[in-house]
Amino acid sequence: MDFFWPLVVVRCMHLGSLLILFGASLFALYEGPAPGDPRTYRWLASLALVTGGVWLLLSLADMLDGVAGLAALATWHAFFFETGFGRVWAVRLAGLLALLVCTLRSTRSRGEIAALCGLSGALSIGMAWLGHAAAGQGVEWLANLASYGCHVLGAGAWLGGLVPLSRSLRGHADIARQRATLARFSQMGMAAVALIAASGILNAAFRSLGFDSLLTTSYGRLLAVKVLLFLGLISLAAINRWVFLPRLSAYPEATEALRSLRRSVVLELTLGAAIVAVAAVLGSTAPGE
Secondary structure, three states: OHHHHHHHHHHHHHHHHEEEOOHHHHHHHHHOOOOOOOHHHHHHHHHHHHHHHHHHHHHHHHHHOOOOHHHOOOHHHHHHHOHHHHHHHHHHHHHHHHHHHHOOOOOOOOOHHHHHHHHHHHHHHHHHHOOOOHHOOOEEEHHHHHHHHEEEEEEEEHHHHHHHHHHOOOOOOOHHHHHHHHHHHHHHHHHHHHHHHHHHHHHHHHHOOOOOOOHHHHHHEEEHHHHHHHHHHHHHHHHHHHHHHHHHHHOOOOOHHHHHHHHHHHEEEEHHHHHHHHHHHHHHOOOOO
């Protein structure tokens, strides 16, 4: 049985839930006193735990070439206690469960939001041990993991932050406050973009990908699609930062500029979701293929 596409879908949902949780909790920290919606955190943590469990089941079934062996206790004992991959998953499941427990309170203090931000960020970085970034030894291995960590945290801060940003732009809230929120998000976004771009170049170098690989291998073509989507996302962000935000600042009741910003953020979210989907496929594809 071929588990490639089920694994891609589950991996995409898992990565997406963690990126949004990281970005949303980080947004709540720098946006102001509002601690965010506890239900959103709880839903995202639940999704991360469920998709993590399904990802584990599918991965083990793929190793066993079928689901029949999953019913044997000996299989699970050997997996968790006799393989490094199993020990990584044991730690990860414990982290996902701790993340869900952290979201069970109906109210959130800034300290609890910071804890959610740190734990979801650590779990996002921890996906490196389940993919290509774990390859290599010594200094190369550490550099690979550091580069992956910077890449995923930058993506979470920007793409994950777009979800609460889009919610904050709805309705008829104070335009002055929305303008300040957009300015803070824009400043963070520029730093995130630089981090994503630099770490993305390093990741490609670690996988020995040249320009010819972008056309001659499946992995390279997928990476090229991801880069094009990223460039489109940067273009939208630049328009928001240098066109719509100044218009919003120039006029007290710049409702048309605000509507344009809302549409642009929705489009950014769409492109961001496409990038996460491509990243999930890349994570399941060998660089040389």
